[in-house]
Amino acid sequence: MGIDVRVCFVGDSLVAGVGDPDHLGWTGRLAARTHQAGWPLTAYNLGVRRDTTADALRRGPAECAARLPAGSDPGVVLSLGVNDTTLEAGRPRIAAPYSAANLDMLLRHCRDARWPVLVVGPPPVDDEAQNDRIAGLDGLFASLCQRRTVPYVSVLPVLRGDPTWRREVFEGDGAHPGRDGYALLADLVLPAWDAWVGGLFSGRWTAPWS
Amino acid sequence: MGIDVRVCFVGDSLVAGVGDPDHLGWTGRLAARTHQAGWPLTAYNLGVRRDTTADALRRGPAECAARLPAGSDPGVVLSLGVNDTTLEAGRPRIAAPYSAANLDMLLRHCRDARWPVLVVGPPPVDDEAQNDRIAGLDGLFASLCQRRTVPYVSVLPVLRGDPTWRREVFEGDGAHPGRDGYALLADLVLPAWDAWVGGLFSGRWTAPWS
Secondary structure, three states: OOOOEEEEEEEOHHHHOOOOOOOOHHHHHHHHHHHHOOOOOEEEEEEOOOOOHHHHHHHHHHHHHOOOOOOOEEEEEEEOOOHHHOEEOOEEOOOHHHHHHHHHHHHHHHHHHOOOEEEEOOOOOOOHHHHHHHHHHHHHHHHHHHHOOOOEEOOHHHHHOOHHHHHHHHHOOOOOOOHHHHHHHHHHHHHHHHHHHHHHHHOOOOOOOO | OOOOEEEEEEEOHHHHOOOOOOOOHHHHHHHHHHHHOOOOOEEEEEEOOOOOHHHHHHHHHHHHHOOOOOOOEEEEEEEOOOHHHOEEOOEEOOOHHHHHHHHHHHHHHHHHHOOOEEEEOOOOOOOHHHHHHHHHHHHHHHHHHHHOOOOEEOOHHHHHOOHHHHHHHHHOOOOOOOHHHHHHHHHHHHHHHHHHHHHHHHOOOOOOOO
16 A cells, blocks of 8 residues: 555644635645645545634544544644633633643644644734734744654745735734635745655654654 | 535545546546636545445445534535445445445434535446346336435436546556546536535525425
């Protein structure tokens, strides 16, 4: 039996690609690019609207387990955090240290299941105060992933100043871009994705902390 | 708050779009078509490789519940059956009457949750003996859906004789088509999809058997 790469994308509405008229989002664009370059893979989109790191921790492991059977070459991409920073009654839905702890528990679960992981940071929305909170999370997530030797792609700094992203999010619902914004996000993630998914195809991956 | 249509596609690898270099499958093509016609919707693809009706019954309700919150306009598309008919040790993985019972339990669950349902029948593979078993299931599913007043789209009769479908499945892995086959399947489902999803957008849907 040859290489059988299967990747679960666990995350929120941005992972689900909400607002993209092409219904590909950034995850579908990355999967199609790899497939069309001659590396067919199975991609499972497990993005859910409104999901926080806590929601993903609750459902992610079971949903991934149903899709990553023994004998396949599995991988998990995690992208979460924007919904954690949304205010409810004046407080973030999940306080930043808890967001990082939830991500860490997801990373530990993936390590124990021997699923290689790539983490993509939370993108900006159309609210600068929330973007400051997202930037805080982005920093926490980056250090955590560095400690865990898991690859991390920060996208906030570039997208926050990108006119296309800002315009599409503003003209959309304030949180989701359209076709061009998702294409831009896919381009930002592409180098890290290529390196990571290339590792899955070559079977070169080894568990971190091992 | 306006209409907020969210549709879960529950099924197997054909729902997941395995083999499609565009990573849209038939479900992504339908969602994109509706979106681009001015009806933006959230689509969740919950197709899983190798899943039988029994597997979908086990995971489908929880996965849909996590994605169809109160206050949204929900819908569920079910498409299963091919894997039930695969032989293991000379017998189908799930015998046809049990496949129909599993589908019926899924329909009952959707009815109780007040999720409108559309059922798409199992497509053919590159094995005429298995296609005969799939045809048997297709007939059972059609009668069941008629009894339950749930719309059903039979796709086997057309695809079984379609040269594009047959060629792509043969040149693929024997079970999955490529880009053109998925586009063809989307076209076959389109009229029933348009009528059904139009009902979701208009809020005209009422529970069957009520």
